[in-house]
Amino acid sequence: MFRLIDNTDPELVEIEFDGTTVAVPAGISLAAVIFYLDAMPARKTILSGSPRAPFCMMGACFECLLEIDGIENQRACQVEVKAGMKVTRQLTVSGGEAT
Amino acid sequence: MAAAQAALQQGVKVALFDEQSNPGGQIYRNVDSSPLAEVSLLGHDYVFGQQQVLAFRHSRLDYFAGASVWYLDKSGSLGVIYQGRHQEVKAAQIIIASGAQERPMPFPGWHKPGVMTAGAGQILLKSAALVPRQAPVLVGSGPLLLLLAWQYLRTGVGVQAIVDTTPKVNRWRALRHLPPALAASDTLFKGLQLVMAIKRARVPWYRQATDLRAEGGERVEGLKFKSKGTAHQLDTGLVMLHQGVMPALHMAAAAGCETQWNGPQQCWQPRLDKWGESSQPGIFIAGDGAGIGGARAAALSGRLAGLRVAHRLGLIEQAQCDRLARPHFNARQRHLAIRPFLDAFYRVGMNALNPVDETLVCRCEEVTATEIRALVSLGCSGPNQAKAFVRCGMGPCQGRFCASTVENIFAGQRAVSVGEIGRFSARPPLKPVTLGQLATSEGE
Numbered sequence: 194m195f196r197l198i199d200n201t202d203p204e205l206v207e208i209e210f211d212g213t214t215v216a217v218p219a220g221i222s223l224a225a226v227i228f229y230l231d232a233m234p235a236r237k238t239i240l241s242g243s244p245r246a247p248f249c250m251m252g253a254c255f256e257c258l259l260e261i262d263g264i265e266n267q268r269a270c271q272v273e274v275k276a277g278m279k280v281t282r283q284l285t286v287s288g289g290e291a292t
Numbered sequence: 293m294a295a296a297q298a299a300l301q302q303g304v305k306v307a308l309f310d311e312q313s314n315p316g317g318q319i320y321r322n323v324d325s326s327p328l329a330e331v332s333l334l335g336h337d338y339v340f341g342q343q344q345v346l347a348f349r350h351s352r353l354d355y356f357a358g359a360s361v362w363y364l365d366k367s368g369s370l371g372v373i374y375q376g377r378h379q380e381v382k383a384a385q386i387i388i389a390s391g392a393q394e395r396p397m398p399f400p401g402w403h404k405p406g407v408m409t410a411g412a413g414q415i416l417l418k419s420a421a422l423v424p425r426q427a428p429v430l431v432g433s434g435p436l437l438l439l440l441a442w443q444y445l446r447t448g449v450g451v452q453a454i455v456d457t458t459p460k461v462n463r464w465r466a467l468r469h470l471p472p473a474l475a476a477s478d479t480l481f482k483g484l485q486l487v488m489a490i491k492r493a494r495v496p497w498y499r500q501a502t503d504l505r506a507e508g509g510e511r512v513e514g515l516k517f518k519s520k521g522t523a524h525q526l527d528t529g530l531v532m533l534h535q536g537v538m539p540a541l542h543m544a545a546a547a548g549c550e551t552q553w554n555g556p557q558q559c560w561q562p563r564l565d566k567w568g569e570s571s572q573p574g575i576f577i578a579g580d581g582a583g584i585g586g587a588r589a590a591a592l593s594g595r596l597a598g599l600r601v602a603h604r605l606g607l608i609e610q611a612q613c614d615r616l617a618r619p620h621f622n623a624r625q626r627h628l629a630i631r632p633f634l635d636a637f638y639r640v641g642m643n644a645l646n647p648v649d650e651t652l653v654c655r656c657e658e659v660t661a662t663e664i665r666a667l668v669s670l671g672c673s674g675p676n677q678a679k680a681f682v683r684c685g686m687g688p689c690q691g692r693f694c695a696s697t698v699e700n701i702f703a704g705q706r707a708v709s710v711g712e713i714g715r716f717s718a719r720p721p722l723k724p725v726t727l728g729q730l731a732t733s734e735g736e
Binding site: 194195198199203218220225228233234235238240243244246247248249251254255258268270273 | 330393394404419423448655723
């Protein structure tokens with residue numbers, strides 16, 4: 194969905210995203226990583242399973258919630274990607290299927 | 293940054309808690325740590341921030357990056373989450389510079405993946421050097437939308453279309469504010485250049501757009517709308533919205549600062565004196581969070597608050613404070629001269645403020661406009677009671693993205709101004725806090 198602008202050659206870091214190892218630009222937020230990987234939807238709501246993705250990128254909307262290194266519901270736009278991070282999208286209601 | 297430096301210069305001991313990891317707020321995000329090879333791509337107004345941040349970095353103050361203030365009370369106590377732990381901080385004087393947020397722009401499908409704010413597009417560009425793979429559709433009204441369109445044209449991304457919701461009547465209403473705005477002719481000229489660049493690139497520009505609808509399954513696939521009465525449909529996977537900005541009032545409101553309705557700007561702002569002091573003595577508000585005035589006016593209001601704080605702390609006399617402040621008051625007035633024109637020209641139309649029934653008003657708690665309207669008909673007294681009945685405003689965003697819509701629905705149904713409706717009350721925690729963070733707290 195999003196790509197690096199021309200003439201940019203950043204260092205890459207490896208993370209685990211939904212169980213797969215991927216290389217992403219260093220120094221960007223995990224919400225930016227979601228758009229870089231085109232990982233849509235980024236989340237499904239706990240109330241109705243409505244598909245969502247980061248909306249404001251500035252920490253206000255809470256749409257970009259991800260599980261990071263085992264801790265759920267973190268705002269991806271406020272967390273910088275670090276090598277070795279284990280990131281999982283929250284796509285099911287805890288305890289089973291999204292309704 | 294300006295407030296901190298102005299206070300420092302008069303001998304105040306300053307600590308700055310910044311939720312972001314680098315100084316610059318939203319406008320100057322990453323300006324001194326840009327991932328872009330050519331920062332000038334983003335325009336002169338952005339590059340201007342480099343000097344500010346450089347000066348700030350050389351200042352002697354305690355700068356806490358990545359620090360989230362989760363409560364602030366009128367006695368001057370703050371609760372901060374910093375490096376994973378809660379700390380309580382006491383301050384003699386407080387300056388809040390929480391900036392602005394985009395005005396929510398709800399319409400059916402606005403919650404689908406691939407629909408985001410124009411600000412989000414700018415953040416991706418500034419802090420991650422990321423641009424859309426496909427030329428996006430830009431929807432809404434206001435200078436930021438045009439700026440983003442210009443930046444996407446400059447960076448080779450292109451713009452599929454601009455779907456401009458600015459009401460036709462604005463042009464005439466804004467005209468009478470043009471003479472004073474001519475004092476800021478350089479800003480007007482810059483705006484004109486943006487418009488001309490967009491036109492030269494032959495970007496399809498649909499005017500007087502209404503009846504917006506984002507369609508698609510797991511992500512947005514198309515946008516329907518009407519332009520001058522004719523129906524249109526665009527295939528697109530990326531829609532960027534903007535409908536102006538409004539003060540981010542949450543912290544100030546939770547601290548008990550009184551607010552007032554700004555009719556011309558269609559938003560709430562804190563009630564302040566000319567220095568920026570709120571109804572809570574010792575709590576100042578500076579920047580766009582005090583009232584939308586743009587980047588230059590924001591910095592000047594910071595300087596004024598910083599000076600006044602120094603006076604309050606007994607470091608400078610009233611006369612000296614007034615003397616030092618005079619050029620800032622004058623400069624601020626000059627920078628604000630263009631506002632009435634801009635506010636009138638980009639005034640949001642009634643139809644955009646009152647979304648159709650099926651629209652999701654509260655994204656967090658998934659409450660539709662239908663449900664809110666039903667409450668008004670039942671005689672619900674206002675937004676706070678609506679919050680209690682259907683939970684709109686009780687989700688994690690704490691009403692940041694639904695408050696204005698709920699207020700507008702009430703105001704529309706009751707045929708009164710939003711100022712008479714009131715707003716959601718705000719209470720801490722202002723940002724998420726875990727029990728673990730509280731358990732490892734240290735006092736100060």
